[in-house]
Amino acid sequence: MAYTTIDDPGQHFKTVIYTGDGQDNRTVTGVGFSPDWVWIKGRSESEHHTLNDSVRGANKQVYSHLGYSEATDTDRLKSFDSDGFTLGTDVIVNKNSETFVSWNWKLADSNANNTDGDINSVVRANTTSGVAIVTYTGNATSGQGIGHGLGIAPKFVTMKNRDQADDWIIFTNAIDGSMDYIQGGWQSTGTKQDSGLDVPTTSVFDVHSDSYQNATGEDYVAYCIAPVQGFSKIGVYKGNNNANGNFVYLGFTPEWVLVKDTASGQSWHIIDTVREPFNDGDAAHLIPNKNNSEAASKSERGTAAIDLLSNGFKIRSDGSLLNGTGTLLYIAFARAPLVNSKGVPANAR
Secondary structure, eight states: OOOOSOSOGGGTEEEEEEEOOOOTTEEEEOSSSOOSEEEEEESSSOOOOEEEETTTEEEEEEETTOOOOOEEOTTSEEEEETTEEEEOSOHHHHOTTOEEEEEEEOOOSSOEEEOSSSBOEEEEEETTTTEEEEEEEOOOOTTEEEEOOOSSOOSEEEEEESSSOOOEEEEESTTTSSOEEEEEGGGOOOOOEEOOOOOOOSSEEEEOSSTTTOOTTOEEEEEEEOOBTTTEEEEEEEOOOSSSOOEEEOSEEEEEEEEEETTTTOOOEEEETTTOOSOSSOOOOBOTTSOOOHHHHHHHHTTOOEEEOSSEEEEOOOBTTTBSSSEEEEEEEEEEESBOTTSOBOOOO
16 A cells, blocks of 8 residues: 555645634634645625635735636735735625634745746646646747646646636546546536646656637636645546446545546535535535625535535535536545555544
8 A cells, every 4th residue: 555645635635614704814723734725705695706826925816716817916815924814894705793714834934947848938836745836927929838846746826817818728638538628627617628738757848839728928827736645635436327327546635535427517616624514415505606705605506415524525416516427526635544654543523
């Protein structure tokens, strides 16, 4: 059995919930590290999904559900701190009495210039956890390689044109081994298409020449994820359109799971064990391609149910949201490994 190299996933990824107070310089703590990538979403009301990172700068955000160009706002996320982050008064992240969730990733301690590809990039890569943030400027040449700094090949790369109101784009080779894409990425209900690009290597991922990923002189941000034993997994499962759905083995207790039906026009869905600590068939989903509250997301998903278990997850409903007859893509991050680096079983949920 292969053992994890990460005994405490909480040193690299953490879900934290908080309630807004509408006050300036509101600190959110309990992350356990200074986060480099923070994704915030209002739970009790319809608010934007805001994605901030330390490579672009704390006050620069893009939105998973919108193709807007990058915004700069000093009254939203103001700084990354040693145990979390500081917020301003903007209602999108800190409305008084509104509940919020933040998903937080730890990367490297500083940015690095990367010259591995045809296009130079700036990266902040966690080579232990397999997550990297990459920024680069396009040159409108197809098939260009861009360095990601991970040292292992990512299976999921999503990018956004920071300068234009272009769609997100998501690339993955987890579906059928070739490099597929989902135009619109997180903001889309689109289906998978063949990209014609090479799969990522241990040093670079490739891009085409269109404005979504590589226009001349335009700036981009990309988030890259490579699966790491006992910490993260990217894969697919086949839906059976049955209330007794598939069990997906991960090798760890998941804290965060993202699911997307790649063959039909369905939304993305995120569940985590902090917002939903019990498997009661009524999981609190959030939808990356919509600004829905949890209640509105529940209304859309209907009976779509998923149990998060000690070693994976189990689908508990039929229907194409989580369990149609097509192929469903998932990404999962761990709360605890099934077996630690010494071969000792971790605590079950």
